[in-house]
Amino acid sequence: MSEEYNIVIVGAGPAGLAAATTASKYTNKILIVDENIKPGGQLSKQTHKFFGSKNHYASVRGVNICNILLDGLSKEKVCFRPETSAIGFYKPDTLIIQDKEGLHKIKGNKFIFATGAIENMVSFENNDLPGVYGAGAMQTLMNLYGVKPAEKVLMLGAGNIGLIVSYQLMQAGVEIMGVVEASPFIGGYHVHAAKLRRMGVPILTSHTVKGVYGDGKVEKAIIHKLGGGFEPLHGTEKTIEIDTLCLAVGLTPSVELLHQAGCNIKFIKELSGYVSVHDDMMETNIPGVFVAGDASGVEEASAAMLEGNMAGLKAAYDIEGFNRSVFLNEKEIVEFELKSLRTGPFCERAQAGKKRLMVEER
Ligand SMILES: Cc1cc2nc3c(=O)[nH]c(=O)nc-3n(C[C@H](O)[C@H](O)[C@H](O)COP(=O)(O)OP(=O)(O)OC[C@H]3O[C@@H](n4cnc5c(N)ncnc54)[C@H](O)[C@@H]3O)c2cc1C
DSSP, X not given: OOEEEEEEEEOOSHHHHHHHHHHHHHOOOEEEEOSSSSSOGGGGGOOSBXXXXXXXXXXXXXXXXXXXXXXXXXXXXXXXXXXXXXXXXXXXXXXXXXXXXXXXXXXXXXXXXXXXXXXXXXXXXXXXXXXXXXXXXXXXXXXXXXXXXXXXXXXXXXXXXXXXXXXXXXXXXXXXXXXXXXXXXXXXXXXXXXXXXXXXXXXXXXXXXXXXXXXXXXXEEEEEEBOTTSOBOTTOOEEEEOSXXXXXXXXXXXXXXXXXXXXXXXXXXXXXXXEEOBOTTSBBSSTTEEEOGGGGSOOOHHXXXXXXXXXXXXXXXXXXXXXXXXXXXXXXXXXXXXXXXXXXXXXHHHHHHHHHHOOSOO
16 A cells, blocks of 8 residues: 655755745645655755855854754644655656665656755775765764764865865864865865864865875875876875865766756756756646755755745646645745845856756646
8 A cells, every 4th residue: 555645855955945835834744855864955964054145054163053944844734754765767657765664765746856866976096095085974973873973084075065064074173184186176065164174274276186195095195286288297296195075076966867857868968967858837748746945956055945935836736736826925925035145146056056956837
């Protein structure tokens, strides 16, 4: 026997939780599944105060944003199933999930995929040696499981994630031997870079990692300078003793389920990889199947929440057909906020990517 819901949401990060919050204003029988123990997605390990829009919790710590979103959810209308992975979607209405008890068939009227993004890898010598971690994995170990994950770390990537995770590692008592960045510029906010520099951490732009070396585990890294065309400058090699190389080199949207479901997938460089084509209300080319958040193009939590609001609104409207002016009014507010968010100087890339992706007619 399969269970039946009005709306099934995969992923309980900011996008999934925001989708449930908006949808539950207008409909009930909403299910959220997430493979993690706790809801919150990336938010549940972000101990720092968020940047982003004022209307969307700027200066509030990620973990607290997560608690605010959870407090706002109606327990009568929204059911959350942790430690549950969605492993297949069969159109028009069937999701297969897996939990400790096994496989289950879930029937839904609408589906929202808010599956987030996965960390990128880089190719360099011995990149499979134990001691090479993604920054997200380090954060999970530190901030969710209370484990000090390393002693001496070299960070690759000076975007916000690399800078923030370096600082959090220092707070956990880990020595940061440096941050290495291939681009000539620091990609993250300078406030985060300045914090590290004040603590004596060198940030080496136009540098990259040649390889990591050691007997069965990382014991040292060799870095070198890059020229204007990103070519290695021979003779600039430097050895750094470390036990961990941490990679913060970007994220790729998680679109596997959408792809398997038959959604149109396009490579949009500005959105960080392959994404599912969707309209301005986040509906894909398969009617009733929505995408929201980093899964629809890597941006940040404020955009993820707004996209979740939009998907939740449209999914609920299509089910309940409530007052059209209420629907249009709420749609306009979310559209306005998304537009203002994306006109900021750091969001031009995402804005351009979304423009390329939108489909006028499906
Ligand atoms: C170190 C770091 C710092 C950041 N700082 C900021 C900041 O200051 N300000 C800001 O606005 N943004 C920040 N961000 C970005 C922000 O966290 C993300 O943009 C946001 O979390 C994306 O939300 P999401 O809901 O799309 O995805 P996620 O938060 O990644 O949530 C996706 C969820 O889906 C679940 N999931 C995926 N696939 C499945 C499946 N098949 N079955 C079940 N569950 C599944 C995952 O377990 C996860 O819980 C930061 C990110 C990082 C990594």
